[in-house]
Amino acid sequence: MRHISKLPDVGTTIFTVMGALAKKHHAINLAQGFPDFKMDENLIDLVTSAMQNGHNQYAPMQGDLGLREAIAKKFDLLYGTSYHPENEITITTGATQAIFSIISAFIKPNDEVIIFRPAYDCYEPTIALNGGKTVSVALESPNFKVDWNEVKSKINSRTKMMVINTPQNPIGTVFSEADMRQLQQLTIGTDIIILSDEVYEHMVFDGEKHQSACLFPDLKSRSFIVASFGKTFHNTGWKMGYCCAPQPLMSELRKVHQFNVFSVNHPMQKALAAYLQNENRYLELSAFYQQKRDLFLSLIKDSRFKFTPSKGTYFQLLDYSGITQENDVDFAKRLTVENKLTSIPISVFYDTKIESKMLRFCFAKKDETLKQAAEILNQI
Numbered sequence: 001m002r003h004i005s006k007l008p009d010v011g012t013t014i015f016t017v018m019g020a021l022a023k024k025h026h027a028i029n030l031a032q033g034f035p036d037f038k039m040d041e042n043l044i045d046l047v048t049s050a051m052q053n054g055h056n057q058y059a060p061m062q063g064d065l066g067l068r069e070a071i072a073k074k075f076d077l078l079y080g081t082s083y084h085p086e087n088e089i090t091i092t093t094g095a096t097q098a099i100f101s102i103i104s105a106f107i108k109p110n111d112e113v114i115i116f117r118p119a120y121d122c123y124e125p126t127i128a129l130n131g132g133k134t135v136s137v138a139l140e141s142p143n144f145k146v147d148w149n150e151v152k153s154k155i156n157s158r159t160k161m162m163v164i165n166t167p168q169n170p171i172g173t174v175f176s177e178a179d180m181r182q183l184q185q186l187t188i189g190t191d192i193i194i195l196s197d198e199v200y201e202h203m204v205f206d207g208e209k210h211q212s213a214c215l216f217p218d219l220k221s222r223s224f225i226v227a228s229f230g231k232t233f234h235n236t237g238w239k240m241g242y243c244c245a246p247q248p249l250m251s252e253l254r255k256v257h258q259f260n261v262f263s264v265n266h267p268m269q270k271a272l273a274a275y276l277q278n279e280n281r282y283l284e285l286s287a288f289y290q291q292k293r294d295l296f297l298s299l300i301k302d303s304r305f306k307f308t309p310s311k312g313t314y315f316q317l318l319d320y321s322g323i324t325q326e327n328d329v330d331f332a333k334r335l336t337v338e339n340k341l342t343s344i345p346i347s348v349f350y351d352t353k354i355e356s357k358m359l360r361f362c363f364a365k366k367d368e369t370l371k372q373a374a375e376i377l378n379q380i
């Protein structure tokens, strides 16, 4: 039987490749973005209670109302802005499903979507599956600043959507207030939808403030904010997330969501609704991860790797240009095989060939794991 692939250029992701290599060579795996420490037992207990209390059948399509109300309260507390729990918040199967459904709800063949590279890997295939065209704006090391004139030059009548990701995976940068104002200025008066991937909103360091798209009135009116409980509460395996948008946008999203998953894990929604009542559970996250970042960087400060401290996310880029001129994929593989430490090469997050001498390390790890990784890096 012959078939035509809808995604002919998509192969196995770098996360799978590096994860398998780490396993084969018994390497410390700082490649994929997940914690190696335990999540809060209280949240597990809340899920158990929810199951024992009978919340084992389909949840409402939009999500549990109590959870949507808790999310609305969080937006009010953090950003002084409101989303109506009834028709402006939807619970999703992780951020990934929200992204898939948002793009699918709006992108038609030949529509253009602007993304900033190096970009998280699910945006482009989803745009392609819907017949859209990805238009890339490359952010370049060392500071990965956005050239807003370049963005402007790429906007045209076919531009339907822009995807932003602040704090940004894999580079650990954040959009400043000035960046967000530039974005608002460029999109004002257009029909461009913003997909604002804010899954690392609670991991912003050095006293900086997370610049959510919802803080800027015109941006808010055209934005979906996408969030991930997995990132925030150390349980990426649960695949729980949500998105928020003004009602006219949200009602389109729900048309896709209801036929994509229909509804999301019910006991976990009940548990998260109760857990969110204590805001310290997310307010303390930036300090928690800043301590991990600082520990990791203090341990490798005398190594031959160079770095600019990550401003957000739980990723740190290390520049190895003072060590070898190998390309980043080869070097990442060699580090795994010979030194037993796995990372992710940055070049794979671009669509063009770039000369990267940077590797991404995840510091969402126990202190002892970070110490072991640092010992290896110090020997290279």
Ligand SMILES: Cc1ncc(COP(=O)(O)O)c(C=O)c1O
Pocket (backbone or CB within 6 Å): 033, 093, 094, 095, 096, 097, 120, 165, 169, 197, 199, 227, 228, 229, 230, 231, 236, 239, 240, 241
């Ligand atoms: C930028 C970004 N967006 C979305 C996701 C996916 O989040 P989830 O696991 O909730 O689907 C990730 C996960 O690594 C990510 O880094």
